Amino acid sequence: MAERQNKRARRSEQITRTGRRNAASGRGSLPAIGLEAEFATVIDGVPQRPEDVFGSPRRIVRGPLVHRTGRSxxxxxxxxxxxxxxxxxxxxxxxxxxxxxxxxxxxSLWESLAFLRSELDAWExxxxxEVRLVGFSAHYNVSFDLPREEAANGRSVEQLAYLxxxxxxxxxxxxxxxxxxxxVGVRPRGNRIEITADFTPDAALMAATATFIVAVVREVMTWPSYDVHQLDAREIPVVKEFVPVPHSSRKGWVARYSCFPANPFTADVDSARWTTRGGERMxxxxxxxxxxxxxxxAIRAMGDPLSLRLIAAVMRGRAPSLLELDDRPLAYDDVGRLCTWNDLFPVTLLPRSRYERVLGNAIAGHRVRMGGAWHKPVGMKGWTHVVxxxxxxxTRHVRSLDDMLMHLDAWDRSAERRAGDRRRSATGEGEVERRRAERRAQVIDTLERRRESDAELLPETPGEVVNVLAAPPIPAPASPRSPAPPPRP
Incomplete structure (x- = not known):
């Protein structure tokens, strides 16, 4: 994780954090995640601050933008x-x-990255x-929704971050x-936990990392205590000499390379050189x-088939970790061109989440009928409210994303109906039927791919647990053959 200067929380973050806390305090807000990625900008081969070159994102994106809050x-x-x-x-x-x-x-992150890269191409x-995006950092945010009355026994977001x-x-x-x-850093952010690491220029590895982090964080959140000794009791290995240092950016902790007896980022990942708190060499x-x-x-319950297979493969050494390469991949230096989004998770295979659908309708300006009247979205307030x-x-009315979940199906139907009307007016009936047939074939293919993926992970016998992380079986040695009889004279 690259170093950053100390900085105060942005006003937009303060507003968002307050809104999320209010939503989580009793309005039925759903536990959620969010990903962020930071990129340095290199203009004509020279690193420059984007605000000095562009001034505002509005000077990059050609079409209209929906204002969120502050300068975002x-x-x-x-x-x-x-x-x-x-x-x-x-x-x-x-x-x-x-x-x-x-x-x-x-x-969602890589779709936005692909869109931004296309707008930068037009600006170029x-x-x-020439504008290059250089991968800097990635942040994985996970809701922390432990009831406040349980914080007295040490189960606070700060204690969780340290653990x-x-x-x-x-x-x-x-x-x-x-x-x-x-x-690798962990920061307590009030009602969420933020894990910080380097940007990963591989979408599949990023999805695997996000899946792992969300599953582990949510599982640890249920532990009766957040004391570090819980790791010893549960036989989770930690390097004996490891002591985290304060995070360089806002609150939190970092597992820096200097916290270990040797640099773990450059050491052989398969060398048993680390002594754990339990006395093992691993x-x-x-x-x-x-x-x-x-x-x-917990990971299996949270993960998609592709991410589960990749996590298991990296842990077993069947798929390479970036730590095993000679150096950082060149794709870091031109994100969006040397590494691109290849639609690993098509919507037919992995539908949009409900929050994504609400926000998508709002940003697209789709009308929705509420309380006997039509309402048109005209803006956003932070992440959590639609204007x-x-x-x-x-008159103007502000509704939270959670409030809009009850109107989501009707909102989707009205948007699809209007889109269908536009398609029918622009194309002939034969073309519409052809597209429907293509979509049906795509859904059938998607279902078949899903069955194949599940077949690889699910046990053949009901109730059996598949150990996808177990070492691969060692083939039995071939039985010795009897020596061939000598040729007859």
Whole structure:
């Protein structure tokens, strides 16, 4: 994780945090995740601050943008873009925690990244200059919704952050870090936990990392105590000499390379050079693998098939970790061109989350009927509230995303009906039927792919547990053959 200067919480974050806390305090807000990624900008080969070159994201994106709060704007993809202390930051919308949420968050982030890259390509063509996005950091945010009355026994978000810094270091290094990384951080953010690491220029690895983090954080959240000795009691390996240091950016802790007897980012991941608190000698992969096995039921319940297979493969050494490469991949230096979004998780296979659908309708300006009147979305307040204009009298009304969930199905239907009317008016009936047939075939293919993926992970015998992290079976030695009889004279 690259170093950042100390900075105060942005006003937009303060507003968002307050809104989320109010929503979580008794209005039925769903536990959610959110991903963020930061990119340094290199203009004509020279690193420059994006605010000095562009001034505002509005000078990059050609079409209209929905203002979110402060200096941030929603993209048509549902994510947000803003400039933050010398970097361009992209953030996903809130995505409720459910199976596949890590993949959904990754998809949302990379869709926004692909959109931003296309707008920068157009800016380059108009201005005769070159812009490269250099991967900097990634942040994985997970709701912390422990009731406040339970914080007295040490189960506070601050205590959880300190515990997770010990627990997540090895597996997140193996899944998300590279040989130039410097640390993995955990920050308490009021009603959420934020895990910080280097940006990963591989969407599949990022989805696997997000899946792992969400599952582990939510599982540890249920422990009766957040004391570090819980790791010893549960036989989760931690390097004996490891002591985290304060996070360089706001509150929190970091598992920096200097916290270990040697640099774990450049050491051999399969070398048993680390002495654990339990007295064992283990490799980084061994520690990460054992931690993964301890949490595998939670990970399996949270993950999509692709991410589950990749987590297991990296932990077993069947898929390479970026730490095993000679250096950081070149894709870091031109994100969006040297590494691109290949639609790993199509919507037919992994539908949008409910929060994504609400935000998508709002950003697209789709009308919705509420209380006997049509309302048109005209803006956003932070991540959690939509501003509507009631059409019959022009008054403005602010509704939370959670309030809009009860109107979501009707909102979707009205948007699809209008889109269908436009398609029918623009194309002939034969063309419409052809597209319907293509969609039906795509759904059938998606269902078949899902069955194949589940068949790889699910046990053949009901009730049996598949140990996908177990070492591969060693083939039995071939039975010795009897020596061939000597040829007859």
């Amino acid at each position: 704007y929603h993209l048509p993809t549902g994510g947000a873009v803003y400039f933050d202390t010398g970097v361009i930051e992209i953030a996903t919308p809130m995505i409720e925690i459910a199976r596949g949420c890590g993949a959904r968050g990754t998809r 063509a108009d201005n005769g200059r 997770l810094t010990h627990l997540l270091a090895a597996p997140v290094m193996l899944l998300a870090a590279n040989r130039r990384s410097t640390g 490799s980084l992969r061994g520690m990460a693998g054992r931690t993964t096995r301890r949490f595998w039921p 509507f204009r009631r059409e019959k009298d022009g």
